[in-house]
Amino acid sequence: MTTRDDPQALPNETVQDSPDLTALEKLGWQPFFADQVAVADLEETPPVRVVEAHRSGLRVQGDGIDELVPPKLAATVGDWVLLNRVLPTSSRVLERKSLFKRRAPGHDRSLQLIAANTDTSFIVSSCNPDFNLARLERYLALAFEAGVAPVILLTKPDLCDDPKPYVEQAEAISARVPVVLLNAKSDAAKDQLAPWCKPGETLVFLGSSGVGKSTLVNALFGRETAETAEIREDDARGRHTTRHRHMRFLPNGCAVMDTPGMRELQMAEAESGIADLFEDLAELATQCKFRDCKHDSEPGCAINAAIKRGEVSQLRLERWNKLAAEERFNTASLAERKGNDKALQKTIRAAVKRKKKTRR
Numbered sequence: 384m385t386t387r388d389d390p391q392a393l394p395n396e397t398v399q400d401s402p403d404l405t406a407l408e409k410l411g412w413q414p415f416f417a418d419q420v421a422v423a424d425l426e427e428t429p430p431v432r433v434v435e436a437h438r439s440g441l442r443v444q445g446d447g448i449d450e451l452v453p454p455k456l457a458a459t460v461g462d463w464v465l466l467n468r469v470l471p472t473s474s475r476v477l478e479r480k481s482l483f484k485r486r487a488p489g490h491d492r493s494l495q496l497i498a499a500n501t502d503t504s505f506i507v508s509s510c511n512p513d514f515n516l517a518r519l520e521r522y523l524a525l526a527f528e529a530g531v532a533p534v535i536l537l538t539k540p541d542l543c544d545d546p547k548p549y550v551e552q553a554e555a556i557s558a559r560v561p562v563v564l565l566n567a568k569s570d571a572a573k574d575q576l577a578p579w580c581k582p583g584e585t586l587v588f589l590g591s592s593g594v595g596k597s598t599l600v601n602a603l604f605g606r607e608t609a610e611t612a613e614i615r616e617d618d619a620r621g622r623h624t625t626r627h628r629h630m631r632f633l634p635n636g637c638a639v640m641d642t643p644g645m646r647e648l649q650m651a652e653a654e655s656g657i658a659d660l661f662e663d664l665a666e667l668a669t670q671c672k673f674r675d676c677k678h679d680s681e682p683g684c685a686i687n688a689a690i691k692r693g694e695v696s697q698l699r700l701e702r703w704n705k706l707a708a709e710e711r712f713n714t715a716s717l718a719e720r721k722g723n724d725k726a727l728q729k730t731i732r733a734a735v736k737r738k739k740k741t742r743r
Contacts, residue, residue, distance in 0.1 A: 404582065404636045406446040410434075411500065411585050411638045416463045419477050428465035428475065433499075435629040436460050442629075459496035460628040460640060461585060481529045483587070486649035486713045494651060494717065497525075498587045498628065498640055503579045504531045507590035507599065509539040510549045510564075517702050520556060520660060521648045522589050524706065528656025531587075534579065535562045538595035557660060567598040576603060582636035592644030600641050603633060650706055651713035661703045664695065678704070 431445035672683025
């Protein structure tokens with residue numbers, strides 16, 4: 384109902400139904416990337432795509448190329464790279480069409496790159512007690528910030544008495560986001576996702592562990608290509624089965640990216656994505672009497688007036704405030720670290736320069 388791996392397999396081995404596509408096009412090569420590269424660059428540094436990310440390095444594939452690049456290259460799964468065969472870590476990462484990123488988990492003030500150059504993001508949640516509206520909004524804000532079209536996939540409708548309330552909650556998040564209710568283990572799942580599986584484009588599955596991402600990947604391929612596991616019965620939460628980000632390729636030339644479950648999804652550098660997600664509240668905020676209105680008890684607050692009229696949920700306002708405050712704090716924290724790092728590098732360069740002068 385629609386309401387609104389084999390990781391070792393090479394693309395040219397799995398993509399058999401697209402004879403008109405070149406080897407690079409089967410990997411997702413598009414004019415956007417070709418326009419960044421001169422003919423001489425193609426000959427000296429062949430383009431490759433990052434198809435897997437491991438602690439030991441990045442696996443890249445191209446026309447007749449399948450190699451592991453050391454982890455020091457600042458790239459992520461989905462990136463296109465001009466491969467320097469002599470010094471791989473100096474390879475040039477091409478400008479990205481899109482990029483999913485978050486503040487790295489823990490206390491490290493840095494950004495973690497999740498996925499690059501995707502065209503559609505499937506945000507997956509299941510119809511069980513682990514369904515979380517605020518978590519869905521976080522994923523959608525990241526998708527809007529990245530400029531990637533999001534689609535909400537609600538799985539496991541057979542495990543609840545009535546999936547309708549889950550669908551209604553998901554649909555209420557944004558009129559711009561389609562919501563698809565599907566059973567990942569059914570024969571119909573592949574057909575329901577087919578409209579987004581276009582040749583030369585890249586899909587990414589995002590969501591918590593156990594929501595059915597890997598099962599959906601298997602449904603698209605019609606065979607077991609990704610490891611799956613059952614959820615825990617006591618809290619409906621899933622176990623990690625996908626341990627690293629990697630891409631597989633459908634026979635029609637569509638790239639499918641699977642990602643590990645992420646429960647900690649700290650927002651950073653995502654101001655416009657949050658504004659797009661809560662565009663109704665952002666628009667109302669422009670009508671408030673005071674420009675610095677906190678939407679609490681200030682007179683002339685358009686958002687509070689809308690809440691009193693029943694047009695806006697108080698809980699939605701609270702979630703917006705929380706996300707916006709978190710994003711501001713994390714972005715400022717990252718900027719502070721970048722500033723400190725630059726100051727440290729400047730100090731080191733000055734010290735080295737003084738040392739050279741002393742030796743003379």
